[in-house]
Amino acid sequence: MTAADVNRTILAVWRIEQPCLITGLSRMLRDVTLAEDLTQEALVAALEHWPVTGVPDKPGAWLMATAKRRALDDLRRRRMLARKHEMLTREQEQEQQAMPDPDAALDDDIGDELLRLIFTACHPKLSREARAALALRMICGLTTEEIARAFLQPEATIAQRIVRAKRTLSESGLTYEAPRGAELSERLASVLEVVYLIFNEGYTAARGDEWLRPQLCNDALRMGRVLTLVAPQEAEAHGLLALMELNASRLAARTDAAGDPILLMDQNRARWDRLQIRRGLLALARAHDLGGGQGFYTLQAAIVACHARAKTPADTDWPRVAKLYAELAALVRSPVIELNRAVAIGMAEGPATALVIVDQLAHEPALKNYHLLGSVRGDLLYKLGRFAEAHAAFEVAVKLAGNKRERELLMRRADEARDAMTIIR
């Protein structure tokens, strides 16, 4: 193995072990920030030793032993400092807590610890961006550079964000907690939001075309799977996982060889990942079993499941899709959801009914610059044979579309409408 090979292996091993190391050390030290620093120190030690001694047979155990040794040093130092402090101030003796047995702690089930780690990284005291960066770093083991690339931010910005987030956690004194019961469900919402944010960053690719962005989908999926395992009673965690698995199952079919987008109805369904769909449907069923049928993520997952279950676009249960959108709209008032409901109604009951809803949405300020309003409107008008109006609607959409590929697609549709117009004349 060359030195570069060894270094790559070390980084790979470290990435696999990192969440375990952090959770084990956090329990020992009651300090996530310190645990993360020690984990990094173990990595540095491995980078120093392994190229010389070779990669040990149990690299994970080696890393843990190294980090543990440093943790014990740290505990001793802190204890000594405390004693000196005590002596000087002659305050009443408050013997430091007996040192925990690290081995017993580390052999324990990591599930609960992992949950604490997730809740710590996604603490509501932090901004959404800071939460996302911390979660990617501590749970998925991404480097600062990788996170910066994923969010298209300068590395210095991300590094600063992480440092500031860790300081906020230390200062708030709330660094290490996993809420229970009702509080857990409440706090879980902010965790799910962060995971979904990360997934969408990778999935919608609104900006740029970095290779790491699809990887963000995988990282979000990974966190989603962890969440359903460590908080198995939370319906919405299963709902979010279902939503992400089902959406990700279509990744291969979403673009053609040239990178152009392929509409859902035109996608080659043979390219949808059946294994992933199966996992998504299982997660959805679990969310329903737990009584999550009306949750934000579960409802969305149920909609995507309607598409996943349909062998051809014609098989889609459009009345059910429309009904689910109506339920979703009752939960979150959003003109975008209303627009989606209109699309489903257009498929279930015909374009005329849908157009009434879309025209009502025309004055929504939130949709003023939303290109999909024009796109949907154009599509409905086209189906109704009102080609001149369809052409105009697509033209509006073209002007508003931010993504180059989308713009090209809409231009094609505008041309189609114009051609249909001339044929009729």
Place this chain on the structure above:
Amino acid sequence: MRIMYIVTSPQSDRGPTPALMEAMGKLADREIKAGRMLDTGGLMPIAMAGAQVRITDGKLGVIDGPFVETKELIGGYAIFEHRDMEEAMAGAREFMQLHLEHMPGWEGTCEVRVMATPGVDGACDVGARAHA
């Protein structure tokens, strides 16, 4: 990156030892909790329950045994989500290390294969956002 590990061994008469089962169970537990392990399963020997559908000389044929050369094969598979090939190899090494420790004398292979999944796609799915 989706990875499939395929484990095979010429020693069909030896099932895993209890110590190995326990060690593998621990590893699987950790990997599932880390969100990396997606699916796993054991495979029965092909001679016991299995067949091959082959094309030779332009003809389709079903061979349902006995498999003189391959009847000893027994194994399993696991599907993982790894960041890159290095991470996949580190996982495979750790898995085989368990066999080395908990099942002395065992011989076998862990094949590490990259599954065909979409690589990088940068474009937007207009349909998915408008319809789903």
